[in-house]
Amino acid sequence: MAEKDKMLAGQWYNANFDNELIGERVFAKELCFDYNNTRPKNLNKQREILRKLLPNVEAELVEIAAPFMVDYGYHVWIGAGSFLNHNVYLMDGAEIHIGKKCFIGPNTGIYTAIHPLDPIKRGEGLEMAKPVTIGDNVWIGADVSVLPGVKIGEGSVIGAKSMVKDDVPPGVLAAGNPCRVIKKIGLNTLSV
Numbered sequence: 001m002a003e004k005d006k007m008l009a010g011q012w013y014n015a016n017f018d019n020e021l022i023g024e025r026v027f028a029k030e031l032c033f034d035y036n037n038t039r040p041k042n043l044n045k046q047r048e049i050l051r052k053l054l055p056n057v058e059a060e061l062v063e064i065a066a067p068f069m070v071d072y073g074y075h076v077w078i079g080a081g082s083f084l085n086h087n088v089y090l091m092d093g094a095e096i097h098i099g100k101k102c103f104i105g106p107n108t109g110i111y112t113a114i115h116p117l118d119p120i121k122r123g124e125g126l127e128m129a130k131p132v133t134i135g136d137n138v139w140i141g142a143d144v145s146v147l148p149g150v151k152i153g154e155g156s157v158i159g160a161k162s163m164v165k166d167d168v169p170p171g172v173l174a175a176g177n178p179c180r181v182i183k184k185i186g187l188n189t190l191s192v
Contacts, residue, residue: 007093007129015093015113016125028053028073036067054078064088065106075112078102079136093129094148099136105160110134110146135170137187155187 004020006013015021031053038045050059053073061080067087070076075092078084079100086106090096094112098104112129116122130149134140138152141160152158152168159175159182168174171187 010094010128010130012116012126012128014125015127018125025071028070031073032067032069035064038066040066084108085142093127094131096131097133099134099138099154101137102134103139105140105142105144107143108140108146109144112148114148141175155185157185 002020003013003015003018007015007021031049035046035049035053038049047059050057050064053070054076055074057076057078058080062078062082062084064084065086068084070090070092072092075095076090076098077095078098079102081101082098082104083102084104085108088104088106089109091109091111091113096110096112110132112132113127114130115127132146132148133151134146135152135154135156137155138158140146140152140158141162143161144158144164145162146152146164150164150167152164153170153172155171156168157173158164158168158179159173161177162175162179163177164174164179166178168179169181171185172181173183173185174181
């Protein structure tokens with residue numbers, strides 16, 4: 001079984017020494033470089049690059065502030081009306097689904113990769129990827145880390161500098177390291 005097939009199946013795979021995966025990451029890095037170095041007023045060129053980089057995203061319906069980075073791009077879905085602020089990194093070894101009308105704060109990382117605890121296996125380049133799902137109308141503050149396998153429910157707010165390692169239910173304010181629910185805010189709340 002090819003390493004990419006293992007990655008897509010959620011199995012341990014070799015991410016660091018497989019030429020196919022390395023090539024796909026280089027392709028994505030090149031497109032990220034082009035996107036990040038395109039003048040902000042050149043929206044048509046930015047959208048053209050995003051269509052190549054993120055084939056599952058309607059580039060005209062989202063706003064992504066440069067700089068922006070992904071590992072592969074083809075594992076990313078972003079709903080209409082969502083905004084990703086400067087320096088967002090999507091480590092998309094597995095699927096990352098971001099709902100509609102989400103705000104993702106600057107310097108946020110959404111990670112899917114898990115590495116072995118055993119240093120020898122880790123040194124061999126093994127990793128496993130688990131998907132991340134973020135519901136509609138979620139606001140993630142600045143400097144947040146969302147770890148592999150996490151689901152964040154619709155309408156929730158994640159406070160700045162949080163480390164989200166467990167699922168977050170819909171309609172709550174959650175924050176901290178590790179992130180935990182602080183209070184219920186409901187799905188129709190206009191202010192927190």
